[in-house]
Amino acid sequence: MKRSILFFLMCIAVHSLTGYAQSDTRPVVGVAQFTCDGSSKYAGLVTEKVVEMLTNTHRFQVVDRTSYDKVHAELELQKSEAFIDSENTAVQGVAIAAEKIITGHIAKIPVYAMKNPNGSVKGYKASVAFQMKVVDVETGISTEATSFQGQTSEMMMSPESAVTQSMFSLQGELEEYFRKNFPLQGKILKILESKKDVAVTILLNVGKNQGVKANNKFQVERIEMLDGKPYPSTIGEITVTxxxxxxxxECSVPKKIGAELLARFQAAEKLTCNLIIK
Incomplete structure (x- = not known):
């Protein structure tokens, strides 16, 4: 019965991921289980919080590789003789392929038990220090490791809540890290206004949920496939109005690139719009 329930849940997860991958054009980012100096039972919690913060940016399809490994292990088990000819064997190989993987190494997670005069524990404080880097799956090239040091938490009722609060003190730094290492990319959905074969206003598929603000600028590029690889060429800049x-x-298009942008859009050429980070 337990296996049937697990199989049912996995089927839902795989089906959901498959459908999601087909309709979602956001970049796919995987998060690997963070390593830790020595042994820390809170290492998984740090990884989970990074996954949560990355997901909350609404800019990526986030694949928690720590959970994926558990599902993969169960799928491998189902290949064993005990599951031969079983109608309940899950289909393997259906998963979202991450374009980039975030890896991390935890230097320390000190957790302090705060005690009353009689020796009983009245609460816990904690802090977190770790490094993170981004690995490009296709090339294997990674960014330089960036260090993060969380503030010591207030006194909390459990060690886990103390670690969580220390992680949340890093939210602003982590959001900036994600912004710089994963530049936002959008695409043109439609031409809202044109005059004499010149695009004046266009609509992009990114907005408030992805952190876009008025007056942000995007660089429009035409992507041409050469020898099976994308070759970008710059068309020009547009501004969020x-x-x-x-x-x-909604973005305004400068007159000098309006004619080319309209022509290439109408020709269904692949155009991408990359947020310009200052």
Whole structure:
């Protein structure tokens, strides 16, 4: 019965991921289990919080590789003789392929038990220090490791909540790290206004949920495939004039690139818009 329930849950997860991958054009980022000096039972908690913060940016499809490994192990088990001819064997090999992987190494997670005069524990404090880097899956090239040092938490009722609060003190730094290492990329959905075969206003598929703000600038590039590899060429810059809902942005197009942009869009050429980070 337990196996049937597990199989059912895995099927839902695999089906959901498959459908999601087909309709979602956001970049796919995996997060590997963070390593730790010595042994720390809180290392997994740090990894989970990084996954949570990355997911909350709404800019990526985030694959928690720590959970994936457990599902993969169960799928391997189902290949054993005990599952031969079973109708309940899950289909293997259906997963989202990450384009980049975030890896991390925890230098220390000191957790302090705060005690009353009689020796009983009245609460816990903790801090976290770790390094993170981003690995490009295709090339294997990684960024330089960046260090993060969380503030010592306030006194909390459990060690886990103390570690969590220390991690949340890093939220601003981590968001900036994600912003710089994963530049936001959008695509043109439609031409909102044109005059005499010149695009004046266009609509992008990114907005407030992805951290876009009015007056942000995007660089428009045409992507040409050469020898099976993408070759970008710059068309020019556009400027966000208005956020429409949570997931769209209206942008003004300079007259000097309006004709080319309109022509290439109408020709269904692949165009990408990359947020310019200052």
């Amino acid at each position: 208005k956020l429409s809902g949570d997931d769209f942005a």
